[in-house]
Amino acid sequence: MLIKIKKILKPLLKPSINRLQKLQFEFFFKNTTKEIRRKHGYCLILMATPCHGNLGDHAIVQAQYNLLSDVGLRDLIIEINNSNYEKYKDIIRKYTSSDDIIIIDGGGNLGTLWPHEDDKISEIINLFRFNKTVVFPQTCYYSNDSDGEKRLQKNKTIYSEHANLTICLRDKQSFDFAQRNFSSTKFIFVPDIVLYIDKVGRGSVRDGVLLCFRKDLEKVAADENINRIKDFIRNHNIKYDETDTVINKNVSKRTRDEELRKKWDQFSKSGLVITDRLHGMIFAAITGTPCIAIDNKSKKVSGVYEWISKLKNIKVCDDMSKIDNTILDLYKSNFEYDKSFLNDHFAEICSVFTSVNNNENS
Template sequence: MRLKHDEKGRLLFTRCSGDGSYLNYLQLPLLLMRSFIIKGHTGGSREISMFHFKCTSKFRKSLVKIPDPKLLLHKPQAMPQCEFLTLNLTHYPKIADLRSGYLSKNQDVIDEAQRVHANVLGDLLERFSYAILFDLADYENKGDPAIAMGELQFLKRLGIQLLYYCKTSACSDKNVENAFLKFKDVSSAEMVVLLQGGGNMFSYESLDKIRESVITRFQDHTIVIFPQSIWLRYADYKLDYYRQMYNSHPDLTLLVRDQESYAIGEQMLPSAKVILCPDMAFQIGLVAFFAPASFDILWLKREDSETTGYVIPRPPPYLSLHVEDWTNWITPKTDTMEHIFHLTLNGLLFLQRGKVVITDRLHGHILSTLLGIPHVILDNNYGKVFNYHNSWTKGLETVRTARTAEQALAKAEELLSSYGGACQKNSMTFCDYNENLSQICK
C-alpha cells in the first residue's frame, strides 16, 4: 500500500501495482443496493482510494496521543494527525482507534472507519486477485447482514473477484469441502480466503464450527477474519479446543473491533496476526432517510442470550415509546445474495421509525450512526457495545451511554428535546407524519 497527498493536501490511497494514478473515494448510494454486482477482475491496475480530507494548517498542528512508532515500547508521545494518518496500521495493530475521541460528527466517524478499512484491509488484501467468502449472514439479526453487505461493498471497491461465497445457512461441511476441491489449485498468491465478521468467536459454536471447517481445509491459503468481537463464553476445555484450532493455521489474520477483543485475541491466538479494525457495516456509508418516524422513541431491545434482562420503565404519558427486537421484524425472503441487502434495508427502516433510538444491540448503534439518528446505548451482557463505543464512536455528539434502563429513557428524552423537533438533514427527509401529514421538509 502507498499513501500520498495530492497537490491540495488530500490523503489518497492506491494499490501497489498499476499505473500509479490516484483517485478520490466515492460512496455508493444506498439506494443503488439493488444494482450491486460483484464483477470479475478485467486486467490492468485495480485501485481503491480513501475518502479525502483537506489537511489544513490547523489540522496539521493538531495532535493525537499515540505510542512511539518504534516498536510501541515507549511512553505515548504526541504526533501531528496528518503524520498519524500516513502510518501503515498493519504495522501498528493496536492504535487504529486513536482519532475517535476527536470525531464528533457522524460523517467524520464514518469517514474514519472507511479510512482505516482502506489502510488495514487494503494492505492485507491488495496482492490478491480473487477471494472466497464464507458465512455471509442471511438471518434476521439485521446487524450481521449489514456486516456482510459492507464486506461485499469493500471487495467490490478493491476490485477483487469473488469466486465463491456461502451464506451461513448453506455453509455445511459438504459445501465447504466442495469449495475446497474446486478452488484448492488456485494459487495462494492469487486467492485469499475470507470469513464473515461479527461478535461470535468462542461463543456461538455453530459459527466456530464453520470457521473450523474452513481453517482445517484451506491450510495453504491466507485466511483473513473480518472484524470480530470476542466473548469467551465456552467452558475451558472447549475454549482450549478452538484456541488450538485457530492457532493451527500458518497464515491467519484476525481483525478485532475493540481494545478488549484485541487483548483477548493476542492472548488466545499467538500464532495469528491480530489487528484492530472497525466494523465492516461502516462501508455502507451515510444513509439518507427513506421513511418517516412513527414514534418519539424506538427501543431496540435484544431478546437473546446477550441481554442483561433489564425491565423497560414506564414512559411519561406525553411520549410515544415502542419496544421491539428487530429479529421479529421479518424480511421477505429470496434465495439470492439480494436477501442480505433486503435484511440490511429492513434494519435501516426499522430504526427510522424512532426520532430517537435506545438500543443494547451494537448494530442498533452503528446503523443509527449511519442514519444520523440520535440514540442512547446500553451495554449487552459481556461489554460488546460499550467496548466498541470506547474504541470508535466515543466522540460522537449524538450518542449517550446509560447504565440502567431508567437512565436510558431519561437521556433519550433529553436527545428528543435537543434533536427531535427538527427533521433529519439527510436528503429525502420527511417530517413526522403524526404531526403534519401535508408538510414536506425542505
C-alpha cells in the same frame, strides 16, 4: 388425493433432487472460480454468509462488499451462503485454489457465547489452512470455566496451524485477550465493519421512540426496566414502537439490500432509539439517529462504542434507571453520519487486500 400422492412422492424424490442440486452447485462453483482466476489470477471466497433473519449479520456482509469494492476487488468475490457451505464444503474445498483468499464474516461469534458459530469458523480456518484467510471484525468471549478453557485450547491449536491467518477484532477487550492467548496469529484492531457504511439516512421527519431489545441469551435489559421506560415515554406524550434487528424470516443475497433498507428507513424516521443490540446502536449511528445503547453480556456494545464515542447522538448506559434525562436530551436531535473519521482505522484491513491486489497488477 393429490396431497397424499405428494406426501408419498416427496421422500422418494428427495435424494434425486439433492443429487441434482449438488451437481448444479458443483458446476457453478467450478466454472465461476475458473473464470475469475482466468481474469484475475485468484478468487475471494466469502464463506458461509447468513441465510437467517439477523439483519446485523447481513449488514456486515454488505459492508464487506463495500470495502472490497472500494479496494477494487468486487469482481473477484464468490459468495457462498451458510446453507451451501454446510452441504457442499467438500466441493468448495476441491475446487479452491491455493491462491484463493478465504473471507469469514465479522460478528460476535468467537469463543463460547455462540459455540456452533465458533465451531464453524474454526472448521473453515482448519479446512483452508493453506489459504490466506481473513476474518472480518469479531468479538471474542470465552467463559471462565472448563468449557471456555477447552475451547480456547482447541482454537489455539487450529489457529497456530494456519499458514496465513488474519483475524480482525472490533473491541479492545477482545483484542487484548487474543494477543495474550494466540501468540502465533496476526490480529488487527479495527471498528465493526458496519460502521464502514454511511449515507443511508433518508432525511425523514423524525418522530417517536424506537425500542430495540434482545430476546436471546445476550439479553441484559430486565422487563421491568423496559416497562418503566415505556411508562416514562408515555407520560411525556411521546409515542413509541418496538422492533428488532432480527426479523422472522430468512434473508437471501437477493433480498438482503431490500430488507436492510427497510430497517434503516425505520431507524431514520425515529426520534430516538433505545437498544441493547450492538447493531441497533450501529444502525442508529449510520442513519444519524439519536440512540441510547445498553451494554450487553459480552461488553461488545461498550467496546465498539469506543470507536464512535465522539458522535454526540449516541450514548451508552450501564444503568437503565438513569436514562430519563438522556431520553429527553437526545430526542429528535439532528445528526449526520460520515465515516471519514474512521478511515485511518479501516485502512489497516484495506491494506490486507490492497497488498495482494498490487502484487496482481505488478
